[in-house]
Amino acid sequence: MRILAFETTCDETSAAVLEGGRLRSNEVFSQVSLHRKYSGVVPELASRAHLEKIPFVIGGALARAGLRAPLKRGAFDAVAFSRGPGLPGALMVGRVAAEAAAELAGAPLVGVNHLEGHLLACEFAGGRACEPLEFPLVALLVSGGHTELWHARGYGDYRVLGRTRDDAAGEAFDKVAKLLGLPYPGGPEVEKAAARARGKVPAFPRPHMPGTRDFSFSGLKTAVSYYLADRLGQDFYKRGLRLPPGDRARVCRAFQDAVTETLVKKTADTARSLGLSRIAVGGGVSANGALRAAFARLQGFEVRFSERAYCSDNAAMVALCALRRLQAGKYRNNLRVAPGLADPGW
Numbered sequence: 001m002r003i004l005a006f007e008t009t010c011d012e013t014s015a016a017v018l019e020g021g022r023l024r025s026n027e028v029f030s031q032v033s034l035h036r037k038y039s040g041v042v043p044e045l046a047s048r049a050h051l052e053k054i055p056f057v058i059g060g061a062l063a064r065a066g067l068r069a070p071l072k073r074g075a076f077d078a079v080a081f082s083r084g085p086g087l088p089g090a091l092m093v094g095r096v097a098a099e100a101a102a103e104l105a106g107a108p109l110v111g112v113n114h115l116e117g118h119l120l121a122c123e124f125a126g127g128r129a130c131e132p133l134e135f136p137l138v139a140l141l142v143s144g145g146h147t148e149l150w151h152a153r154g155y156g157d158y159r160v161l162g163r164t165r166d167d168a169a170g171e172a173f174d175k176v177a178k179l180l181g182l183p184y185p186g187g188p189e190v191e192k193a194a195a196r197a198r199g200k201v202p203a204f205p206r207p208h209m210p211g212t213r214d215f216s217f218s219g220l221k222t223a224v225s226y227y228l229a230d231r232l233g234q235d236f237y238k239r240g241l242r243l244p245p246g247d248r249a250r251v252c253r254a255f256q257d258a259v260t261e262t263l264v265k266k267t268a269d270t271a272r273s274l275g276l277s278r279i280a281v282g283g284g285v286s287a288n289g290a291l292r293a294a295f296a297r298l299q300g301f302e303v304r305f306s307e308r309a310y311c312s313d314n315a316a317m318v319a320l321c322a323l324r325r326l327q328a329g330k331y332r333n334n335l336r337v338a339p340g341l342a343d344p345g346w
Helices: 032-038 043-064 088-105 114-123 169-179 186-195 218-232 245-274 289-296 315-327
Strands: 002-007 012-019 022-030 078-084 109-113 137-142 147-154 157-163 278-282 302-305 334-337
Touching (some): 002 043, 002 088, 022 043, 022 315, 032 043, 078 114, 078 315, 137 245, 186 289, 218 245
Parallel strands (some): 078 109, 137 278, 157 334
Antiparallel strands (some): 147 157
16 A cells, blocks of 8 residues: 655645555655744744645655656555644645645545654654554653643544643743753753753752643743743843853753653553553654653553654654554544543544
């Protein structure tokens, strides 16, 4: 089965070709340089960049896979795209491109859930979907826009157990990096600075939120802001005041430890409460080395991460979602939510 897939949920434009479970191409254009001066993604600029770059990304994916444009009928067995969650304008670009490709190829169109893609990305190894997940399991999906816990019982059979009530973990990384004067995207910069920390680090709260499986990182971000204000003055950011490199590294280490400990504890507690020993972690933040090391130290659990090449947004994971859906004869997610959580409408 040969599948063409598109990913345009946020600030990566990506197209991929998956054939027989082997990834023949996975082209990704990142908009980081475009959004860096704003210290975050600007939705309108992201949509325009997707529209500008997607023809070249598609052409690159087809060429690397040994195929030619324009597409001919029968070139693909299915065309897939991320239908959400994501930025509305960006999603529209990917959908229209996928609809056009499906029409040209005479192939069925499969819309998949972006977060399911981050989960199934754990199955890739060396460019092949050769390590299928074993269900049931608890999935932690942690990225710039989302932090969620799922009970995954099979392909397309997921129950949302908890999610962030405010800032996602990746968003908190970016905002703290901005407060510290580090460049965007903040996650990798905070991780690099944290690795250089020496000596005693500040004590920041762990937002465990007992009694719920939800997350909340806004208060942790505020705690960092208050710490900086105490050290530098209330208007430190406007005045351009920043900590010396050594102090900044210790703040990064303390913040990263607080986020990591919270994510690991809540995920492990959730798995124990369900009597499960399997955990899968996906999303951009799952590339963080400290998070991976913390999960590796867990006793009594089998923890799966995706290879770092597939942690950020990419079309390979979208193609794999479509493949698993078609193999199971399903085109729509069977996604349920726990009591008290709003239906995300996927």
